[in-house]
Amino acid sequence: MEQDVRLLHASSFGAAAASYAEHRPDYAPAAARWALEHAPGPRVLDLGAGTGKLTAALVALGAEVIAVEPDPAMLTELRRAVPTVRALPGNAEAIPLPDASIDAVLAGNALHWFDMSVAGPEIARVLAPGGILAGLWNVMDNRVDWVAGLERVGGSAAIGSRDTFSSWRAATTGLHRPHTGVAARFGSPEQAEFPHGQRRTADSLVATLATRAGLLVMPEQERRATLSRIRAFLASRPETNEGEFTLPMLTGVLRVRQL
Template sequence: MASNEEMSTSFGSAAGTYETGRPDYPIQAVDWMLQPVVGGERSIRVADVGAGTGKLTRSVVELGAEVVAIDPDPKMLAVLREHVHGVPTFVGTAENLPVPDASLDAVLLGQAWHWVDPDAGAAEAARVLRSGGVLGLIWNIRDDSVDWVRRMTAIMHGSRAEQMLGQGVPPVAEPFGEVEDAQWRWSRAMTRESLLAMARSRSYLITAAPDERARVEAGLHELFDELGAVGDAVVQLPYVTRAYRALRP
């Protein structure tokens, strides 16, 4: 099995698949993370950290904020620029943000905080946020309370994010205080090909040996046949979006 570091930096090799397979975020959830800093005459300034192909970036843009996208992988940022125009992009990590001190109203991470050192990430977010700024964390998690989704997860293997969130609120170090949380339930219409793209965009499968990848995909094909996800037939994949926010003193 690949190391956590190898997994965390693997997505660029499957950037197009990631863009196809991963869902967008409910706009209500993104708005909730930003609510503590909205208001006033000026547009708020936001960094989307671990921006990937821009799934979260486009929601922030839709809400009218000024946003910069930061990711460690230039290949992911290249796909972001194809889909979200006019957003500045920078190579960087949550632990080393290419942003001046106290220059942002919000630092947001989508599907990313589980790859971050929570102490270093919190300290760096505090550096770039203004007083009263918000650190927002969000994940789209498949709803494993549904039997076939739980079986699919078992075939694909659980992710680092799912393991972390299974233990409760994600760790956020000082100087941030109380972490608020909220969640939204929804579903995404998926075909067999988009379900496969979702699976192939996961770090476990990207970094797996060819025989393990073939074993996982064979199990998925068997499950999808059972579900009737054949050709253009659509199934609804249920999700729970979990969002968290904490304020900088």
């Protein structure tokens, strides 16, 4: 994704902050535990924390969490959702924390928005020796037939990719460029996926998909047409046309350890 397009998508969420907080899924607890498995201590930074979906999961695991989020509207929702957490304005390219003050940096559905040529050295700076950097992505499980159909109808703007490893490679290119000075600081990435699910109705699933960046930046007429196709598809499927159902998901995790 080109820089200007990436910035447009990354900055689109604030306008839908309340809907994002209401409709976006949480993260599989097992995924968060795995991400933190080798962290040298309990101090965790949720970077690009959004409305606090991952923050809440980390608090539930007993981590000492600090959240950093650049968008004021998202930050307001985060503070409302997780009032006990220290939540700071800031971004991955300028993290408002001291050197070596964090044992793990986690990013939930956010790492691909960072400019890793700048964020990579910043993350390395705030991590303690042996610290963990992990990206988590919630994705729909398109191995399920009706989810694959939804993917065909909605397109990538609405559904996104299940290939989290490609997202990781694209997002962390900066970590492996020699000129950043951080290429040797991180080991090889490890990957895992954890089953997850979200209780939805057809209406609430449409509302969830409407918070995706690809739809938020669409021209209004195209956006309405896409959501209309999705509604029609959900109404046509026995799995989704009446009452609540479980949306099959995976939480993918990719982690590296600072050397």
